[in-house]
Amino acid sequence: MAREPRIMKIKFESPTSEFYAQVREKSSVRELMKIIKKVWGDEYMRLYHKSKEMKSDQFLSVYNIKDGSIVKVQVLAEPPDHHHHQPLNDVCTNNFKFMENNKKLNRFSILGLIHSVS
Numbered sequence: 001m002a003r004e005p006r007i008m009k010i011k012f013e014s015p016t017s018e019f020y021a022q023v024r025e026k027s028s029v030r031e032l033m034k035i036i037k038k039v040w041g042d043e044y045m046r047l048y049h050k051s052k053e054m055k056s057d058q059f060l061s062v063y064n065i066k067d068g069s070i071v072k073v074q075v076l077a078e079p080p081d082h083h084h085h086q087p088l089n090d091v092c093t094n095n096f097k098f099m100e101n102n103k104k105l106n107r108f109s110i111l112g113l114i115h116s117v118s
Helices: 029-040 088-101 107-117
Strands: 007-013 018-024 044-049 052-054 070-076
Touching (some): 007 029, 029 044
Antiparallel strands (some): 007 018, 044 052, 044 070
């Protein structure tokens, strides 16, 4: 008889907010990103567990995620690789336009901006 997939409760934290979600034990990091997008509406992000960046094509078991684990969320103003192809001044201007247009000028968007230009 096949074992039912275990459900885990995970805490998601950004610098300004947090929430809990229940996920299947065999979920992928990509599935976590979909949950975060539904809750916070943010398109671009990086996830970390115990200071290790999580890759979207991996399963939670790779990062030893268990019931009660905390996943840190870094929200980015642009796709992570997009800023490598632009001069620094253009990146700053585009990030501020993006945040103003989406009315997301808050602390974790600013942190995403700082990270993307450093």
